[in-house]
Amino acid sequence: MTNQKKYYHGAFALIWIALGLVCFFSAFQTMKMDVNYFKRFNLAGYLFISFFAVLFILTGVSFFKRWPFSRILNVISGLIIWFYSLVVLIFGVEDVGGLFVGVPLSLAGIAFGVWSILIKRE
Numbered sequence: 001m002t003n004q005k006k007y008y009h010g011a012f013a014l015i016w017i018a019l020g021l022v023c024f025f026s027a028f029q030t031m032k033m034d035v036n037y038f039k040r041f042n043l044a045g046y047l048f049i050s051f052f053a054v055l056f057i058l059t060g061v062s063f064f065k066r067w068p069f070s071r072i073l074n075v076i077s078g079l080i081i082w083f084y085s086l087v088v089l090i091f092g093v094e095d096v097g098g099l100f101v102g103v104p105l106s107l108a109g110i111a112f113g114v115w116s117i118l119i120k121r122e
Contacts, residue, residue, distance in 0.1 A: 009063070012119060015112065016060030016077065023053035052080070059116075066121055078116030085109025 027049040034040055059077040062070040085106045088095075093102035 009121060012115070013060040013064035016056050016063065016116075019081075020053045020055070020057030020060065023049055023056060027053065055080075063119075063121060070121060074116045074119060078113045080113075081109050081116065082113025085113060 027046050030049070031041070031046050034042060055073070056077055059070075059073040061067075062073050085108075088102060089106035089110070093099055093106070096102045096105065
């Protein structure tokens, strides 16, 4: 029996890479704003966001390339997204645009985190 192509594997990897790029963009924009307006530079905060960006991109690439530690990265990154989305849903809905924005995005993040924890690449 031939191995069927599963297109959702590629979509899964691309979502992780996109999340990583969004984290890098967020870190860069925050750094630019802090330096231009507040004349300060918070290196620890930028390194924290950049760490997650690298982790998310590495998760997507490792899943796409079928690296052996891909399963571990999927679980770690999935738990991070799951916990973050759960915290936004419970505590911070007003910070992301209110209920109409926060609830759907948090539920999507929770679903993606669970998908990341459960998915396996054959």
